[in-house]
Amino acid sequence: MAHVIDDKASLKELEQAASHIDGNKFNDENVDRHLAVQLPESLQGLSAEEIAAIDKAATRKLDILLMPVLVVLYILNYLDRQNISSAKLAGIMDDIGLTTQQYNTCVAVLFAGYVSLQIPSNMVASKIAYPGIYICFMCALWGAVSACTGAVHSYAGLAICRVILGFTEAAFFPGAVFLVSTFYPKKQMALRTAILYTGSQIGNAFGGLFAIAILKLDNAHGLEGWRWLFIVEGIMTVGLGLIFATFIPNKPATIRWLNQQERDQLQYRLEVDRSTKDSTSEVSAFAGLKMAVADPKTWLLCGCLQMNYIAASVTNFFPVVVAGLNFTRTVTLAITAPPYILCCFAILLNGWHSDKKSERALHIAGPFVFTVIANIIAVTTTKIAPRYVAMCMLPASFYAPSIIILSWISSSMTGPAVKRACAYALINSLCNTPNIWTSYLYFDKPRYVAAFGVDLAAAVGAILFAGATWYYLRRQNQRLDRGEDTGKHGPSALQIQEGFRFQL
Template identity: 55%
Template structure:
């Protein structure tokens, strides 16, 4: 099979490592220690290594995301607790305070992930950022006017920008494409658990209202900020910084983790292969970046409802504590749906790998891999939920729409993120830059989207925009699947897929895009 132009193994070190795991035809073969195992032993090592890795990484990342979301979204709970009255905020002031966080959040994401893609300690980097945003969140308790709140929110977003794109890149160092959707769903469940229990957590903290002369919403910022800093310090000692050293895994299991990653992508990761700037340029030149970005962008437009979820649920007419309580079930359902959708997408995206059958033709068979329907299916439900929200003010119907919205668009989003990470995976610095670039741009609706939510209780303009965005997201997913399918067909017939295609090593190993 011929290989695309302008694609080579760019690092000498990487090339040497690749040779150890390839036969004379360029096909990947198992390392000697793993090849000596029987199939049963090999599978046991893999299951044990994955389980141990999950136990170390996923609970920490999920808790970090819960706190990331609580510290970002607690302004919504503070609004119901009287922050507008205490600081003399107008509706526009409040909307601007919500939006300004995402200005800092967007500005820092790409530079941050360019750093994460080059440094040797990405885990420590993320934990350090967590401690800093916890401090800023606690300092929000000291503000006394709109300007102070605005400054704190901007810098909170600036530092929090490290986490989500950094977390996706971090997970991509340990899990391959066939494992990624479920782990993304587990990670994303942190934000939804934050949404689900943020209001309930707020009820408990707000009982401190008046203690030591501080309003309840000030205690909200203090307690959540201090908790974030404390856990960040603990996590810094637990999170691994590479897949070559993970707490609890023995040398054979570590070797399996590295091989599991390499056999799926067709080559190893190496941060020395390109500069961070070259990685960003490669991401910008790749059509896949913009196609996948368009799907996530339109989906995130629908996601703007999360910033106003307590206010939207508040239009049902219940008191403050009941409203807080009613915000929990939609996000609990969301967590369940995300995990099911992510798990099932990975399950059907699990073909036999080439190392199992080294004499056969490419094994990453795109027909056995599936992301598209796990994206479009939930988005169709999002479409229906927005139609309900637009059509009626009936309390029961409105709440059904609120139940369906987060569960559907977030279930879609976790698979979109997996599609992004798996399709823009090499070189390593390109993957880091692409994840951050897409996530940064796709968060811009959080800036302008907050101004859609007016004229309560109907919020007609907001839900009409969300309805249109849902339909557009489905359309862009169709276009993206068609493009990736064409790229796979080119590789199947040995044609040139251009500089934005897989590396020569990946093509030789039978890499194909997941559909």
């Protein structure tokens, strides 16, 4: 049975092991903070090097079991969400008699459901014993909805399917981020989140290539190619979701492919990583929400991410916009892949370099300069070469900063854990709403002046919000340097004593 470390020899060993895992030097305040952390019985008597080796093995096995599953699920999430764009190229509008406005509505209504159920779904995921299986079950459910979309014959039927698809897909991204956070300490979260996020870009990249293959079934068995697109991708999602549910990790204590020491180490390092003296359990969820709403950092970072998502709204119509280059359907779908493949490398590189330099604002503003340039090119010409160059620049330039903004939210929200959770949920919900109204901007093909004009303004806005956030946090750091009170939204006394400074 685990026991509280209270003798000097054991305490010294605990300090060394935790220091190796966290990468931080312990001081007297750190030691006091970790006095109540219980060392599992299976790890007692081991040296720091032995614990570090167990930690490394456990992390490697966890990476193999969890991250590929979540990346594949995110790919499926985007395939089933974005295949309506490929369906448009395959003739869905003519086959069921859609107007441009009705088609745009079918794109938009998915996000109404998607936004509304994110917070309730994550509340469920955080309370149940099998959050991983829950995510896989919801994956199979949205796959079934996607497959049913292949049977629609009217605007009403398509709109209803898209609403339900939004409800079912709402469980994935916030649930996946929560699931990752239940296994990895803070210092390992940024890279895993970046890896997870590349799944969406791979889904965007290969969505068109999948469509090319599936659309060859056009009129097979009396069905149009776009119907096969929904059916095949939906069935694939159901099958993989159910398969993954059989082995996806749910919680550190229940991973079947790890031995007892490795399971105990995963739990122990999280206890060390999250131990705190700020009495978070005494703060209610409603009080945490009020604190988040009152914190200026919430709205600065919300504005930054909101501008980011507005600028990224073009991805909902990417194949349609690329079709304006007047290539054949097959070529159009094929050339949508390279921009997203480039985007994957940009996300990982920008996230890695930002962590290495411990810097945020420049890694947000810098890529958005390229977003501005790309939108200027797109809005001023329809010539093939410059327009496609702009299409290649866009995803990498506005998705690479997304991970940095999400990381900035995590590191800047000081206060009780419940406040940080409410702030993240609030920002994530609000910042997904542009996907609803931006769908109506794509009406003036092939130039789409309104859409690219709004995206251009949003890119400039993202730079301005990043600058405003940098300025505000810099002033807070200057106050900390002078020993001044930073107010109720600043770091705790314990954090100040440990030399806390906001990342800039």
